[in-house]
Amino acid sequence: MKHRDSRLFSMFIGPKGENIEILKNEILYGLDRHKRWRSDYTPDDPSPVAGTDFSRDTQKLHRAVEALLDRLERDNPHYFHPRYSAQMLKDPSIPALVGYFLTMLINPNNHAYEGGPATTEMEMEVIEDLQRLVGFENGWGHLTSGGSLANLEALWAVRNYKGKGRVLFSVASHLSWKRICDILDIRDFKELPADSRYRMDVDALKKELASGEALCVMANFGTTGCGAVDPLDEILSLREQYGFHLHVDAAYGGYFRSLLLDEQSRLLSREQVGSQISPYLYDQAAALCRADSITIDPHKHGLMPYGAGSVLYRREELRQAILNTAPYTYHVKEKPNIGMFTLEGSRPGAAAAGCWLVHQMFPLFKDGIGSVLDATLAAARRFAHLVDGAENLRALTSPELDIFCLYAVDHSRRISAVNSQTLKIYNQLSIENPHAPFILSKLLIDKNTAARMLPDHQPDADHLIAMRSVFMKHWMGVDEESSWLEELLKEVEKAVNS
Incomplete structure:
Protein backbone atom coordinates (compact mmCIF):
# COMPACT_ATOMS: atom_id res chain seq x y z
CA MET A 1 0.00 0.00 0.00
CA LEU A 31 -31.31 -5.94 5.06
CA ASP A 32 -31.55 -7.73 8.40
CA ARG A 33 -32.25 -4.42 10.14
CA HIS A 34 -34.81 -3.51 7.50
CA LYS A 35 -36.66 -6.82 7.86
CA ARG A 36 -36.82 -6.36 11.63
CA TRP A 37 -38.06 -2.77 11.21
CA ARG A 38 -40.91 -4.01 9.03
CA SER A 39 -41.86 -6.97 11.18
CA ASP A 40 -41.84 -4.91 14.39
CA TYR A 41 -44.46 -2.52 13.00
CA THR A 42 -47.96 -3.56 14.22
CA PRO A 43 -46.79 -7.11 14.99
CA ASP A 44 -50.35 -8.38 15.52
CA ASP A 45 -51.41 -7.63 11.96
CA PRO A 46 -51.94 -10.72 9.77
CA SER A 47 -49.45 -11.26 6.95
CA PRO A 48 -50.86 -11.26 3.39
CA VAL A 49 -47.73 -13.10 2.22
CA ALA A 50 -47.32 -16.03 4.62
CA GLY A 51 -48.00 -19.58 3.44
CA THR A 52 -47.80 -18.90 -0.29
CA ASP A 53 -45.61 -20.87 -2.71
CA PHE A 54 -43.47 -18.46 -4.72
CA SER A 55 -41.12 -20.96 -6.37
CA ARG A 56 -42.31 -20.34 -9.95
CA ASP A 57 -42.12 -16.58 -9.50
CA THR A 58 -38.71 -16.64 -7.87
CA GLN A 59 -37.32 -18.92 -10.58
CA LYS A 60 -38.64 -16.55 -13.25
CA LEU A 61 -37.18 -13.59 -11.39
CA HIS A 62 -33.79 -15.29 -11.14
CA ARG A 63 -33.76 -15.99 -14.88
CA ALA A 64 -34.64 -12.35 -15.54
CA VAL A 65 -31.84 -11.22 -13.22
CA GLU A 66 -29.43 -13.48 -15.08
CA ALA A 67 -30.55 -11.92 -18.37
CA LEU A 68 -30.12 -8.44 -16.90
CA SER A 93 -17.71 4.55 -3.15
CA ILE A 94 -18.97 1.84 -0.83
CA PRO A 95 -20.60 4.36 1.56
CA ALA A 96 -22.53 5.84 -1.37
CA LEU A 97 -23.76 2.44 -2.51
CA VAL A 98 -24.73 1.32 0.99
CA GLY A 99 -26.50 4.56 1.83
CA TYR A 100 -28.40 4.66 -1.44
CA PHE A 101 -29.41 0.98 -1.44
CA LEU A 102 -30.59 0.75 2.16
CA THR A 103 -32.59 3.97 1.89
CA MET A 104 -34.07 2.89 -1.44
CA LEU A 105 -35.82 0.07 0.45
CA ILE A 106 -37.88 2.74 2.24
CA ASN A 107 -38.22 4.89 -0.91
CA PRO A 108 -38.54 8.34 0.68
CA ASN A 109 -39.37 11.37 -1.47
CA ASN A 110 -37.63 14.59 -0.45
CA HIS A 111 -40.14 16.76 -2.28
CA ALA A 112 -41.94 17.42 1.01
CA TYR A 113 -40.94 16.83 4.62
CA GLU A 114 -43.74 14.33 5.21
CA GLY A 115 -42.43 12.25 2.31
CA GLY A 116 -39.00 11.78 3.86
CA PRO A 117 -38.38 13.29 7.29
CA ALA A 118 -35.05 11.54 7.93
CA THR A 119 -33.67 12.06 4.44
CA THR A 120 -34.86 15.67 4.27
CA GLU A 121 -32.82 16.37 7.39
CA MET A 122 -29.88 14.51 5.84
CA GLU A 123 -30.20 16.59 2.67
CA MET A 124 -30.06 19.80 4.67
CA GLU A 125 -26.93 18.52 6.44
CA VAL A 126 -25.35 17.60 3.10
CA ILE A 127 -26.13 21.07 1.76
CA GLU A 128 -24.58 22.66 4.85
CA ASP A 129 -21.45 20.61 4.12
CA LEU A 130 -21.42 21.79 0.51
CA GLN A 131 -21.94 25.40 1.54
CA ARG A 132 -18.94 25.16 3.85
CA LEU A 133 -17.00 23.54 1.01
CA VAL A 134 -17.56 26.47 -1.36
CA GLY A 135 -17.36 29.09 1.40
CA PHE A 136 -21.00 30.24 1.58
CA GLU A 137 -21.71 31.39 5.13
CA ASN A 138 -25.48 31.34 4.73
CA GLY A 139 -27.69 30.89 1.71
CA TRP A 140 -29.76 28.01 0.42
CA GLY A 141 -29.41 24.94 -1.73
CA HIS A 142 -30.64 21.45 -2.43
CA LEU A 143 -29.82 18.27 -4.30
CA THR A 144 -30.92 17.78 -7.89
CA SER A 145 -30.93 14.92 -10.37
CA GLY A 146 -27.85 16.40 -12.04
CA GLY A 147 -25.91 19.46 -13.08
CA SER A 148 -28.10 20.40 -16.05
CA LEU A 149 -31.19 20.66 -13.83
CA ALA A 150 -29.17 22.64 -11.28
CA ASN A 151 -28.03 25.06 -13.98
CA LEU A 152 -31.57 25.40 -15.32
CA GLU A 153 -33.03 26.15 -11.91
CA ALA A 154 -30.31 28.68 -11.11
CA LEU A 155 -30.91 30.68 -14.29
CA TRP A 156 -34.69 30.39 -13.84
CA ALA A 157 -34.38 31.87 -10.34
CA VAL A 158 -32.04 34.63 -11.52
CA ARG A 159 -34.30 35.54 -14.44
CA ASN A 160 -37.36 35.72 -12.17
CA TYR A 161 -35.50 37.66 -9.48
CA LYS A 162 -33.59 40.18 -11.59
CA GLY A 163 -35.60 40.46 -14.78
CA LYS A 164 -34.24 40.82 -18.29
CA GLY A 165 -30.69 41.02 -19.56
CA ARG A 166 -28.12 39.15 -21.59
CA VAL A 167 -26.74 35.75 -20.53
CA LEU A 168 -23.05 35.21 -21.26
CA PHE A 169 -21.00 32.01 -21.24
CA SER A 170 -18.03 30.67 -23.17
CA VAL A 171 -17.91 28.20 -26.06
CA ALA A 172 -16.18 25.78 -23.67
CA SER A 173 -19.28 25.61 -21.46
CA HIS A 174 -21.53 22.60 -21.05
CA LEU A 175 -23.95 21.92 -23.88
CA SER A 176 -26.90 22.40 -21.49
CA TRP A 177 -26.54 26.19 -21.42
CA LYS A 178 -27.91 26.81 -24.90
CA ARG A 179 -30.73 24.36 -24.16
CA ILE A 180 -31.49 26.16 -20.90
CA CYS A 181 -31.74 29.52 -22.63
CA ASP A 182 -34.12 27.98 -25.15
CA ILE A 183 -36.29 26.42 -22.42
CA LEU A 184 -36.48 29.72 -20.52
CA ASP A 185 -37.11 31.61 -23.77
CA ILE A 186 -33.99 33.71 -23.21
CA ARG A 187 -33.10 34.81 -26.73
CA ASP A 188 -30.47 37.32 -25.68
CA PHE A 189 -27.51 35.07 -24.92
CA LYS A 190 -23.97 35.02 -26.27
CA GLU A 191 -21.26 32.40 -26.45
CA LEU A 192 -17.94 34.06 -25.77
CA PRO A 193 -14.67 32.81 -27.26
CA ALA A 194 -12.23 30.72 -25.26
CA ASP A 195 -8.54 31.50 -25.01
CA SER A 196 -5.60 29.18 -25.66
CA ARG A 197 -6.12 27.51 -22.26
CA TYR A 198 -9.81 26.84 -23.03
CA ARG A 199 -10.79 29.46 -20.45
CA MET A 200 -13.28 32.26 -21.00
CA ASP A 201 -11.77 35.17 -22.93
CA VAL A 202 -12.10 37.98 -20.40
CA ASP A 203 -11.38 40.69 -22.98
CA ALA A 204 -14.35 39.45 -25.02
CA LEU A 205 -16.45 39.45 -21.85
CA LYS A 206 -15.49 43.07 -21.18
CA LYS A 207 -16.64 44.09 -24.66
CA GLU A 208 -19.99 42.36 -24.24
CA LEU A 209 -20.56 43.89 -20.82
CA ALA A 210 -19.83 47.34 -22.19
CA SER A 211 -22.30 46.87 -25.04
CA GLY A 212 -25.41 46.15 -22.98
CA GLU A 213 -26.91 45.08 -19.67
CA ALA A 214 -26.01 41.54 -18.59
CA LEU A 215 -28.36 39.45 -16.48
CA CYS A 216 -25.98 36.59 -15.75
CA VAL A 217 -22.43 35.55 -16.51
CA MET A 218 -21.81 31.82 -16.28
CA ALA A 219 -18.22 30.82 -15.51
CA ASN A 220 -16.76 27.33 -15.41
CA PHE A 221 -14.82 25.67 -12.64
CA GLY A 222 -13.82 22.59 -14.59
CA THR A 223 -15.04 22.49 -18.19
CA THR A 224 -16.40 19.19 -19.45
CA GLY A 225 -13.92 19.16 -22.31
CA CYS A 226 -10.57 19.53 -20.58
CA GLY A 227 -11.25 20.62 -17.00
CA ALA A 228 -10.37 24.28 -17.59
CA VAL A 229 -11.08 26.81 -14.85
CA ASP A 230 -12.23 30.28 -15.85
CA PRO A 231 -10.54 33.34 -14.25
CA LEU A 232 -13.10 33.91 -11.50
CA ASP A 233 -11.08 36.63 -9.82
CA GLU A 234 -11.12 38.78 -12.97
CA ILE A 235 -14.80 38.07 -13.63
CA LEU A 236 -15.66 39.01 -10.05
CA SER A 237 -13.92 42.36 -10.51
CA LEU A 238 -16.15 42.97 -13.53
CA ARG A 239 -19.22 42.06 -11.48
CA GLU A 240 -18.41 44.89 -9.08
CA GLN A 241 -18.53 47.26 -12.05
CA TYR A 242 -21.52 45.87 -13.96
CA GLY A 243 -23.67 44.19 -11.29
CA PHE A 244 -24.51 40.95 -13.09
CA HIS A 245 -25.29 37.67 -11.35
CA LEU A 246 -22.29 35.31 -11.41
CA HIS A 247 -23.17 31.64 -11.62
CA VAL A 248 -20.30 29.16 -11.50
CA ASP A 249 -20.78 25.77 -13.08
CA ALA A 250 -18.55 23.75 -10.77
CA ALA A 251 -20.40 20.51 -11.44
CA TYR A 252 -17.11 18.77 -12.17
CA GLY A 253 -14.53 20.78 -10.29
CA GLY A 254 -16.26 22.07 -7.17
CA TYR A 255 -15.08 19.33 -4.83
CA PHE A 256 -11.45 20.24 -5.56
CA ARG A 257 -11.89 23.21 -3.23
CA SER A 258 -11.68 20.67 -0.39
CA LEU A 259 -7.92 20.58 -1.02
CA LEU A 260 -7.77 24.16 0.29
CA LEU A 261 -9.63 23.49 3.56
CA ASP A 262 -8.72 22.30 7.04
CA GLU A 263 -11.04 20.29 9.30
CA GLN A 264 -12.90 23.46 10.35
CA SER A 265 -13.42 24.44 6.68
CA ARG A 266 -10.90 27.26 7.04
CA LEU A 267 -8.85 28.26 4.02
CA LEU A 268 -5.31 26.92 4.11
CA SER A 269 -2.39 28.96 2.84
CA ARG A 270 -0.78 28.16 -0.50
CA GLU A 271 2.19 26.71 1.35
CA GLN A 272 -0.04 24.42 3.41
CA VAL A 273 -1.91 23.26 0.31
CA GLY A 274 1.28 22.24 -1.50
CA SER A 275 2.49 22.24 -5.09
CA GLN A 276 -0.25 19.91 -6.36
CA ILE A 277 -2.51 22.98 -6.60
CA SER A 278 -1.15 25.68 -8.89
CA PRO A 279 -1.25 29.31 -7.70
CA TYR A 280 -3.84 30.03 -10.41
CA LEU A 281 -6.09 27.15 -9.33
CA TYR A 282 -5.70 28.13 -5.68
CA ASP A 283 -6.83 31.70 -6.39
CA GLN A 284 -9.86 30.63 -8.42
CA ALA A 285 -10.91 28.00 -5.88
CA ALA A 286 -10.56 30.53 -3.08
CA ALA A 287 -12.76 32.96 -5.06
CA LEU A 288 -15.66 30.49 -5.32
CA CYS A 289 -17.11 31.85 -2.08
CA ARG A 290 -17.87 35.14 -3.83
CA ALA A 291 -20.03 33.62 -6.59
CA ASP A 292 -23.78 34.26 -6.43
CA SER A 293 -24.76 30.67 -7.19
CA ILE A 294 -22.92 27.42 -7.86
CA THR A 295 -23.65 24.05 -9.41
CA ILE A 296 -21.73 21.13 -7.91
CA ASP A 297 -22.32 17.43 -8.59
CA PRO A 298 -21.88 14.78 -5.90
CA HIS A 299 -22.18 12.18 -8.67
CA LYS A 300 -18.93 13.37 -10.19
CA HIS A 301 -16.21 13.94 -7.58
CA GLY A 302 -18.48 13.45 -4.55
CA LEU A 303 -18.07 9.66 -4.88
CA MET A 304 -21.81 9.15 -5.57
CA PRO A 305 -23.52 7.17 -8.35
CA TYR A 306 -25.33 9.15 -11.01
CA GLY A 307 -28.50 10.98 -10.05
CA ALA A 308 -27.01 13.43 -7.52
CA GLY A 309 -26.31 17.04 -8.46
CA SER A 310 -26.83 20.19 -6.41
CA VAL A 311 -27.41 23.91 -6.70
CA LEU A 312 -26.24 26.42 -4.07
CA TYR A 313 -27.30 30.05 -3.63
CA ARG A 314 -25.22 32.54 -1.65
CA ARG A 315 -28.36 34.54 -0.71
CA GLU A 316 -31.44 32.69 0.50
CA GLU A 317 -33.90 35.25 -0.90
CA LEU A 318 -33.17 34.07 -4.43
CA ARG A 319 -35.31 31.00 -3.81
CA GLN A 320 -38.38 33.17 -3.27
CA ALA A 321 -38.39 33.93 -6.99
CA ILE A 322 -39.39 30.33 -7.75
CA LEU A 323 -41.58 29.61 -4.70
CA ASN A 324 -44.55 27.39 -5.45
CA THR A 325 -46.95 25.37 -3.33
CA ALA A 326 -49.84 22.92 -3.69
CA PRO A 327 -52.98 22.00 -1.70
CA TYR A 328 -52.02 18.33 -1.38
CA THR A 329 -48.57 18.62 0.19
CA TYR A 330 -46.20 20.72 2.36
CA HIS A 331 -48.45 20.30 5.40
CA VAL A 332 -45.66 20.04 8.00
CA LYS A 333 -45.11 23.78 8.23
CA GLU A 334 -42.42 23.98 10.89
CA LYS A 335 -40.03 21.68 8.98
CA PRO A 336 -38.16 22.21 5.69
CA ASN A 337 -40.26 21.50 2.60
CA ILE A 338 -37.56 21.62 -0.03
CA GLY A 339 -39.88 21.09 -2.97
CA MET A 340 -41.50 24.49 -2.49
CA PHE A 341 -38.31 26.03 -3.88
CA THR A 342 -37.17 23.51 -6.51
CA LEU A 343 -37.73 22.99 -10.20
CA GLU A 344 -38.01 19.24 -9.77
CA GLY A 345 -40.92 17.65 -7.93
CA SER A 346 -40.17 14.17 -6.62
CA ARG A 347 -36.53 13.64 -5.66
CA PRO A 348 -35.09 10.44 -4.16
CA GLY A 349 -34.25 10.59 -0.49
CA ALA A 350 -31.82 7.77 -1.22
CA ALA A 351 -29.50 10.24 -2.97
CA ALA A 352 -29.41 12.42 0.15
CA ALA A 353 -28.68 9.39 2.34
CA GLY A 354 -25.88 8.25 0.04
CA CYS A 355 -24.28 11.70 0.11
CA TRP A 356 -24.70 11.90 3.87
CA LEU A 357 -22.94 8.56 4.42
CA VAL A 358 -20.12 9.53 2.05
CA HIS A 359 -19.56 12.71 4.06
CA GLN A 360 -19.28 10.67 7.27
CA MET A 361 -16.38 8.73 5.78
Missing part, protein backbone atom coordinates in the same frame (compact mmCIF):
# COMPACT_ATOMS: atom_id res chain seq x y z
CA LYS A 2 1.65 3.17 -1.21
CA HIS A 3 -0.74 5.81 0.15
CA ARG A 4 -1.08 6.71 3.80
CA ASP A 5 -4.89 7.04 3.71
CA SER A 6 -6.38 3.53 3.91
CA ARG A 7 -9.83 4.80 2.89
CA LEU A 8 -8.58 5.18 -0.68
CA PHE A 9 -8.35 1.39 -0.75
CA SER A 10 -10.97 0.15 1.73
CA MET A 11 -13.96 2.33 0.77
CA PHE A 12 -14.13 1.30 -2.90
CA ILE A 13 -15.04 -2.04 -4.44
CA GLY A 14 -11.73 -2.06 -6.30
CA PRO A 15 -10.74 -2.78 -9.92
CA LYS A 16 -10.81 -6.53 -9.24
CA GLY A 17 -13.74 -6.49 -6.82
CA GLU A 18 -11.30 -6.86 -3.94
CA ASN A 19 -13.61 -5.24 -1.35
CA ILE A 20 -16.93 -6.72 -2.40
CA GLU A 21 -17.21 -8.44 0.99
CA ILE A 22 -17.15 -5.06 2.76
CA LEU A 23 -20.08 -3.94 0.63
CA LYS A 24 -21.87 -7.26 1.03
CA ASN A 25 -21.52 -7.25 4.82
CA GLU A 26 -23.04 -3.78 5.20
CA ILE A 27 -25.85 -4.55 2.74
CA LEU A 28 -26.72 -7.82 4.51
CA TYR A 29 -26.60 -6.10 7.90
CA GLY A 30 -28.89 -3.40 6.55
CA LEU A 69 -26.59 -9.18 -15.72
CA ASP A 70 -25.73 -10.82 -19.04
CA ARG A 71 -26.69 -7.63 -20.88
CA LEU A 72 -24.91 -5.35 -18.41
CA GLU A 73 -21.71 -7.37 -18.57
CA ARG A 74 -21.82 -7.95 -22.33
CA ASP A 75 -22.78 -4.47 -23.54
CA ASN A 76 -21.07 -2.12 -21.06
CA PRO A 77 -17.41 -1.13 -21.02
CA HIS A 78 -15.60 -1.71 -17.74
CA TYR A 79 -16.33 1.78 -16.44
CA PHE A 80 -15.02 0.92 -12.96
CA HIS A 81 -11.47 0.23 -14.14
CA PRO A 82 -8.70 2.83 -14.52
CA ARG A 83 -8.16 1.56 -18.07
CA TYR A 84 -11.44 3.31 -18.88
CA SER A 85 -11.02 7.09 -18.81
CA ALA A 86 -13.26 8.22 -21.67
CA GLN A 87 -16.18 9.79 -19.83
CA MET A 88 -16.94 11.10 -16.34
CA LEU A 89 -17.70 7.68 -14.91
CA LYS A 90 -16.26 7.16 -11.44
CA ASP A 91 -16.61 3.92 -9.52
CA PRO A 92 -19.01 4.92 -6.69
CA PHE A 362 -14.92 11.46 3.54
CA PRO A 363 -15.51 14.89 5.11
CA LEU A 364 -15.09 17.81 2.74
CA PHE A 365 -11.60 18.99 3.61
CA LYS A 366 -8.01 18.33 2.54
CA ASP A 367 -7.43 15.18 4.59
CA GLY A 368 -10.95 13.89 3.91
CA ILE A 369 -12.28 13.71 0.38
CA GLY A 370 -9.27 15.78 -0.63
CA SER A 371 -7.12 12.65 -0.34
CA VAL A 372 -9.05 11.09 -3.22
CA LEU A 373 -8.84 14.22 -5.36
CA ASP A 374 -5.14 14.63 -4.64
CA ALA A 375 -4.62 11.20 -6.19
CA THR A 376 -6.64 12.01 -9.32
CA LEU A 377 -4.66 15.23 -9.79
CA ALA A 378 -1.44 13.29 -9.39
CA ALA A 379 -2.45 10.87 -12.15
CA ALA A 380 -3.24 13.66 -14.62
CA ARG A 381 -0.02 15.53 -13.87
CA ARG A 382 2.08 12.40 -14.07
CA PHE A 383 0.62 11.46 -17.45
CA ALA A 384 1.13 15.03 -18.69
CA HIS A 385 4.79 14.72 -17.67
CA LEU A 386 5.10 11.47 -19.63
CA VAL A 387 3.52 13.06 -22.72
CA ASP A 388 5.97 15.97 -22.47
CA GLY A 389 8.73 13.49 -23.19
CA ALA A 390 7.01 11.93 -26.21
CA GLU A 391 8.28 12.97 -29.63
CA ASN A 392 5.00 12.70 -31.54
CA LEU A 393 2.48 13.89 -28.94
CA ARG A 394 1.61 17.26 -27.44
CA ALA A 395 -0.59 18.33 -24.55
CA LEU A 396 -3.56 20.43 -25.64
CA THR A 397 -3.29 22.35 -22.35
CA SER A 398 -1.56 21.76 -19.06
CA PRO A 399 -4.14 19.99 -16.84
CA GLU A 400 -5.73 22.29 -14.25
CA LEU A 401 -7.81 19.51 -12.70
CA ASP A 402 -7.66 15.80 -13.59
CA ILE A 403 -8.75 15.86 -17.24
CA PHE A 404 -5.93 15.68 -19.77
CA CYS A 405 -6.14 16.20 -23.54
CA LEU A 406 -3.48 15.57 -26.16
CA TYR A 407 -3.08 15.57 -29.92
CA ALA A 408 -0.69 13.93 -32.35
CA VAL A 409 2.05 15.94 -34.01
CA ASP A 410 2.12 16.34 -37.77
CA HIS A 411 5.07 18.24 -39.23
CA SER A 412 3.02 19.73 -42.06
CA ARG A 413 1.44 21.96 -39.39
CA ARG A 414 -2.03 21.59 -40.86
CA ILE A 415 -4.98 21.05 -38.52
CA SER A 416 -6.46 18.48 -40.91
CA ALA A 417 -3.25 16.44 -40.78
CA VAL A 418 -3.12 16.68 -36.99
CA ASN A 419 -6.70 15.38 -36.92
CA SER A 420 -5.82 12.43 -39.15
CA GLN A 421 -2.95 11.47 -36.87
CA THR A 422 -5.02 11.91 -33.71
CA LEU A 423 -7.86 9.81 -35.13
CA LYS A 424 -5.41 6.91 -35.32
CA ILE A 425 -5.36 7.00 -31.53
CA TYR A 426 -9.13 7.24 -31.30
CA ASN A 427 -9.68 4.30 -33.64
CA GLN A 428 -7.43 2.09 -31.53
CA LEU A 429 -8.10 3.39 -28.01
CA SER A 430 -11.82 4.10 -27.78
CA ILE A 431 -15.15 2.36 -27.53
CA GLU A 432 -14.94 1.95 -31.32
CA ASN A 433 -12.41 -0.85 -30.76
CA PRO A 434 -13.89 -3.76 -28.73
CA HIS A 435 -10.38 -5.00 -27.94
CA ALA A 436 -8.90 -1.66 -26.87
CA PRO A 437 -6.46 -2.03 -23.94
CA PHE A 438 -7.46 1.48 -22.82
CA ILE A 439 -10.58 3.49 -23.63
CA LEU A 440 -10.29 7.26 -24.13
CA SER A 441 -12.65 9.76 -25.75
CA LYS A 442 -12.14 12.61 -28.19
CA LEU A 443 -12.76 16.33 -27.91
CA LEU A 444 -13.68 18.55 -30.85
CA ILE A 445 -12.40 22.12 -30.51
CA ASP A 446 -14.05 24.78 -32.66
CA LYS A 447 -12.00 26.38 -35.43
CA ASN A 448 -11.53 29.75 -33.73
CA THR A 449 -10.35 28.25 -30.44
CA ALA A 450 -8.12 25.81 -32.31
CA ALA A 451 -6.42 28.76 -34.02
CA ARG A 452 -5.60 30.17 -30.59
CA MET A 453 -4.33 26.86 -29.26
CA LEU A 454 -2.22 26.06 -32.33
CA PRO A 455 -1.44 29.49 -33.82
CA ASP A 456 1.38 28.12 -35.96
CA HIS A 457 -0.89 25.60 -37.74
CA GLN A 458 -2.87 26.12 -40.92
CA PRO A 459 -6.60 26.18 -39.97
CA ASP A 460 -7.77 23.97 -42.85
CA ALA A 461 -10.40 22.01 -40.90
CA ASP A 462 -13.68 22.90 -39.19
CA HIS A 463 -12.35 21.74 -35.83
CA LEU A 464 -9.34 20.34 -34.04
CA ILE A 465 -9.53 16.79 -32.68
CA ALA A 466 -7.85 15.98 -29.37
CA MET A 467 -7.83 12.81 -27.30
CA ARG A 468 -9.36 13.20 -23.86
CA SER A 469 -8.65 11.22 -20.71
CA VAL A 470 -10.66 11.75 -17.52
CA PHE A 471 -8.56 10.54 -14.58
CA MET A 472 -11.50 10.48 -12.14
CA LYS A 473 -10.59 7.10 -10.72
CA HIS A 474 -7.87 7.58 -8.17
CA TRP A 475 -6.12 4.24 -8.64
CA MET A 476 -3.53 5.60 -11.07
CA GLY A 477 -2.49 8.25 -8.56
CA VAL A 478 -2.22 6.28 -5.32
CA ASP A 479 0.74 4.15 -6.34
CA GLU A 480 3.66 5.78 -8.13
CA GLU A 481 5.05 2.35 -8.94
CA SER A 482 2.00 1.24 -10.94
CA SER A 483 2.63 0.97 -14.69
CA TRP A 484 -0.83 1.86 -16.04
CA LEU A 485 0.18 5.35 -17.15
CA GLU A 486 3.38 4.17 -18.82
CA GLU A 487 1.43 1.44 -20.57
CA LEU A 488 -1.19 3.98 -21.68
CA LEU A 489 1.51 6.19 -23.19
CA LYS A 490 3.02 3.20 -24.97
CA GLU A 491 -0.36 2.30 -26.50
CA VAL A 492 -1.00 5.90 -27.58
CA GLU A 493 2.41 6.10 -29.30
CA LYS A 494 1.84 2.70 -30.89
CA ALA A 495 -1.47 3.89 -32.35
CA VAL A 496 0.07 7.06 -33.79
CA ASN A 497 2.86 5.09 -35.43
CA SER A 498 0.54 2.46 -36.90
